[in-house]
Amino acid sequence: MPPTALIDSLQGIRRRAKVMAFLFGLGLVMASAVGILLALVGLDYLLRLPPWPRVVFLIAAAAGLGYLAWRWVVTPMMARLSLSDVAGHIEKAFPAFDDRLRSTVDFVRAEVPGSEVMKERTVAEALRIAGSVDLNQTLVVKPVALSLFGGIAAVAAMVGLSLAFGDMAGIATSRLFAPFAGTQWPKSVQLSPIDGLPQRVPVGQPVNVHVGLEKGRVGKATVYYQYDGGRIEQQVMTRNEDGTFSATLDARGGQMKVWVKAGDDETKVQVVDVVPRLAIARVEASITPPAYAKLEPATVNLAERQASTTFGADVELRIRFNHGLAAGPEALRLEPVRPDMKLPQALQWQRQDGDALLSARFTATDSIKFRVKATDLWGFSNPGLEEYELIVRPDLTPMVMIESPRKNEERTAVSVVPLEILAKDDYGIEKLELVVKRVQDSLEWVIPLEAPARVSGNPGEEMTFRAAHSWELKDLAALGNTQINRGDVLEYFVRAQDNFYLNGKRHDPAESGKLRITIISQEDLTVQLMDFLRQSHDRVRGIQNTQNRTLQETRDLRGEIQKKNELGLGERMTLTRLIEQQGGAARQTQQLANDLAGLERRMAENRSEADDLREMAGQVRSQLERTSQESMTRAARMLSSAANAADPNRAGARPQNDPQGDPQAAQQNEGRQPHQQGEATTRPGNQTANQQQSGQQQAGQQQ
Incomplete structure (x- = not known):
């Protein structure tokens, strides 16, 4: 390679x-x-x-x-x-x-x-x-x-x-x-939307949350809620027999959010606005009494106390709420507490301050007790449990009576009759009249009287008025162009008209009880005076006899004490009886003096021509008053002092310088004590008897 x-x-x-x-x-x-x-x-x-x-x-x-x-x-x-x-x-x-x-x-x-x-x-x-x-x-x-x-x-x-x-x-x-496309995964559980959740509720009202299942099965559902964006709270919902779930929440704050979760599903968040609950802030009644009452207008907070006014007053009812009411006349209703109670009809409500203050006027004719029901601008109503009351007092019918004279009388044609009149009304007496009618021919006189003076009470309550008038009988002749003769019978009463006046209507005048005066001559009057003086003479003789008997019994008691040299139980009982007799004689004497004073007044009112009788009655009255208030009273007092000194139960009440209060001095004076007590019981008796005898002799001579 x-x-x-x-x-x-x-x-x-x-x-x-x-x-x-x-x-x-x-x-x-x-x-x-x-x-x-x-x-x-x-x-x-x-x-x-x-x-x-x-x-x-x-x-x-x-x-x-x-x-x-x-x-x-x-x-x-x-x-x-x-x-x-x-x-x-x-x-x-x-x-x-x-x-x-x-x-x-x-x-x-x-x-x-x-x-x-x-x-x-x-x-x-x-x-x-x-x-x-x-x-x-x-x-x-x-x-x-x-x-x-x-x-x-x-x-x-x-x-x-x-x-x-x-x-x-x-x-x-x-x-x-596409995350924002809103595509959702299919769920094993699918909730139905929250059923019937309101968009707005008043604060404090329960909010019922109800939800059902459209798909799947789940054993628990939880409702979540949040107040005003705060902490999220939750509550396990109650499972119902039909497989749905429910829970109740409290509405608080200004806004609440609600949603439900169950399994792998949850509902959309729903917002519920929480509004203030409709409440009554103040209920006032501005009351203007009718003109005849002559009272100042007043404003009463009916939430604090009931208002009271008189019939026919103008009332302005003002109701203030914590926020505005719905439109329309049905937004505010007054409901009577009792079905038989009548409320003012067809009230025309005037709205102010954003429909939160409503006022209406009406004339007070009946007492009312009511509740206020209202609907606010969101359609919610107040509970309407508070009760408010306006008491309307009917104007009282006046009452009048003649306090003096109290009975039918006989008087001369020139007599003056001192009238004392009592009247009662709640707002005032406008007019008083004396109405006189001659029984024989029904001739009638109407005499205007001065307006009475208020002596007690306040307007709106029962007030008492008094008036006095000196009625000259001789003036009737001039008023009626006639003569008042012996034997005429005058029937009279007082008529009172109160100041009630409303819508052209007045109360019927009130009338007092009727009295009569029978006209007598001066000669008839003199005869009656002489008869009274004779009767007074007999009464003086009776008092004198009683006084003489008391004097004699006092002397006898003194003698008994001197013989026994002591004051026993029997003597003390006799002494007590003598004290009562002496006091009774003093009271009878004073009563007789008062009767003679009344006789003097009668003679003066009837213009009696018997001056000698008037002088005699005055002298006898003065002597009787002095005897009753001085001699007889002093005698009774001395007898009482003697009884106290002789009573062993009262010995401890004596002053220290009293010999009878000192045991040693009492022992030394034991022999002379009865004698001294006898003198104490006898001396006032003698003095009183002498004074009574002198006064009684003078009275008898004058009579």
Whole structure:
């Protein structure tokens, strides 16, 4: 074999080595590409990767494949493999060459200094050995074949899978190479969309989540929810008998997102807006009383207390909510607490402040107790549990009565009648009239009286009024152009008109009870006065007899005490009785004095002409008053002091300087104590008796 033939053989081996390196690398790259692709598809299938992660994984796979192609395909093809390197590989495969083959390549391709004989011998020996072996055996074909077969087999397997599972292959291709196309893997479980989830709910209202299965079977479903972009929370849903799942969530925050996962499927995220629950912020009643009440307008917060007003008041009802109401008249309703309660009809609501403040006016005629029901602009209603009350008091009918005189009387035609009048009303008495009618001929007089003065109460409540009037009977003759004669009977009463006036209507006047005056002459009056004085004389005699008897019994008691030299139980009981008798006599005397004072007033009112009787009655009254208030009262007091001094149960109440309060002094004075007590009981009795006797004798003489 000539040396040039050997060089050609080495060049052929070098070419085949590069081809085999390319094929080996190609097989590896093909198998790796198929493996990476299947791995990406499997990972995406298991994890249901979103588009961007798929893009990231796809870029990473492409980078890996590029690296493999560079490492196993491009790099071997670009490597500079010299004939010396090929000869070196052959020498490793055939050690017999013993470096002769590389030397031959060097000797043939270039001028190498040295012995020509040695060069020729080395070349000849290399040619001899090369002729005895197959140099192509240095190329190992099996790894290349395996690599290439593996790559082709992987590609064939992928093609076969694509043909067998065309739909899945199409989905995988679309998801990998068109990640944003929205292609989805088929699922073993398919959930139906969330059923009936509202778009908007008021805060605090339960949100019912209901979902069913359209495909597959699953034992558990989980609802996920998020408030205002915060932490994602989850709750295991309840499985129903029909295979559906349900759960209840609380509406909070301003927005909540809800979705459900079960198996390998999940629903789309649904957004629920959470709005404030409709609530009543304030309910006010601005009340303007009717003009006749003469009261200032007032505003009442009905949430704090009930409002009270009078009949006919103008009421403005203002209701404020935390946000606006829906349009239309049905957005706000007043509902009575009781079915029999009447509410104002056809209220015209005026809207303000973004439909959050509504007001209406009505005239107060009936008491109302109501609830407020409203619908907001999102269609939600308030609970309407609060109760509000407006009490309407009907204007009271006035009441009037004559306090004095209290009974029918007999009077002279020139008498003056002191009238004392009591009236009651809730807002005021506008007019008082004295109405007089002569019974015999029904002739009637109407006498205007001065407006009464308020003495108690406040407007809107029951107020008390009083009036006084001196009624001159002689004025009736001038008013009625007639004469008032002896025997005439005058029936009279007081008529009161209150200040109620509404829509042209007034209350009917109130009338007092009716009294009568019978007209008598001065002579008749004098006869009555004389009869009264005679009766008073008899009463004075009776009081005098009682006083004399008390005096005598007091003297007898003194004598008994002096005989016994002590005050026993019987004496103390007698002393107590005498005290009561003395007090009773004093009270009778005072009562008689009061009756005589009344007689004096009667004579003055009737303008009596019996001046001597008036003078006599005055003197007797003065004497009786002095006797009652001075002598008799002092006598009763002295008797009481004697009884207290004699009562052992009251001994401890005596002052320290009282001899009877000192046990030692009491013992020393024991012998004279009865005598002193007797003097104490007798002395006031004598003095009182003398004074009473003197006063009674004077009264008897005057009568």
